[in-house]
Amino acid sequence: MKKFTVVVVDDHTLLSQAIQAMVNTFENFTVLYTCKNGQELVDKFSISEFIPDVVLMDINMPIMN
Numbered sequence: 001m002k003k004f005t006v007v008v009v010d011d012h013t014l015l016s017q018a019i020q021a022m023v024n025t026f027e028n029f030t031v032l033y034t035c036k037n038g039q040e041l042v043d044k045f046s047i048s049e050f051i052p053d054v055v056l057m058d059i060n061m062p063i064m065n
Helices: 013-024 037-048
Strands: 004-009 027-034 055-056
Touching: 004 013, 004 037, 013 027, 027 037, 037 055
Parallel strands: 004 027, 004 055
Antiparallel strands: none
16 A cells, blocks of 8 residues: 655644644655745755655745745
């Protein structure tokens, strides 16, 4: 069974941690990393070899939505 990878993008740390914990309870999903804004995500994509299957992203964040 394929394991799907997820990235959580949110500027609220507690919410990001809660979502990460919830996602990791499902055996077919795992969180690769979390980011605090869209720019951090774009930067991660450019330096990381791990591109997620799913991105859970807040739509209102500082720096880059």
